[in-house]
Amino acid sequence: MAAKNEETRKGPWMEQEDLQLVRFVRLFGERRWDYLAKVSGLNRSGKSCRLRWVNYLHPGLRHGRMTPEEEHLVLELHAKWGNRWSRIAQCLPGRTDNEIKNYWRTRMRKKAQERRMSTSASPSPSSSSSNISSSANEPPPDLVMKKRDGMESVAVGSSLTLGFGTNEGVMAYSMDQIWDEIAATDRVSGLSTEEHKHGARSVASPLWEHCSASPWKVDDEEFEMPTPADGLVISSL
């Protein structure tokens, strides 16, 4: 048996690949990733395609820093469900499990650092009960955001950029560019960029229809949307 035609590509996605993926997701919907990966001509695994779509290209995504409300919600939900990132993500429209996971990880690291500092500063014997390892799944009382507070978050439609290397050098492109490209190449079909952004979801995916009322639908029967009655106090939500 000859090896696969070419080995599957890995690493950062190129703009062309994104365009291709978006186009084929519009055609086939958000499913059958393996098939989609094959017919699209992308030298990527189905998994890789799905991940790229779900975590980056999906029209409903919000990128950039979490709002304080979102941060609060993550804390509350993590207290309730632990590391069930996908489930938590379903309560934060536009956020992916990956993003939340990353956020939590960063936060825990910060927390651990602070704790290390404080324990080394004040050698309190009782502090051993809440050490770093146990804190990973244990929601700390409050949120500490010290650094980078001044940094503005960037939205998908505006200025989020990616950098990647090519033979010709480093390129960067934004989501707007991707959608513009699609609009340009498909202009004959009469769809505007905006229609693409929204059309991508409505045309392609039955899944999306499913989610249109609640885009981040949860099908787990145990699931309950947290309410203040559940002990969640989410101010200004």
Add this chain to the structure above:
DNA sequence: AAAAATCTCAACCGCCGGGAT
């Protein structure tokens, strides 16, 4: 201004469960 340290986030991996055959 440069180097070092830290942070962020995209992407991969392995495992698991569900559906199809």
Add this chain to the structure above:
DNA sequence: AATCCCGGCGGTTGAGATTTT
């Protein structure tokens, strides 16, 4: 009923960006 395949999830890694010294 058993097996296979695919998609989804959580954990982890590494490159690039940003901040601090």
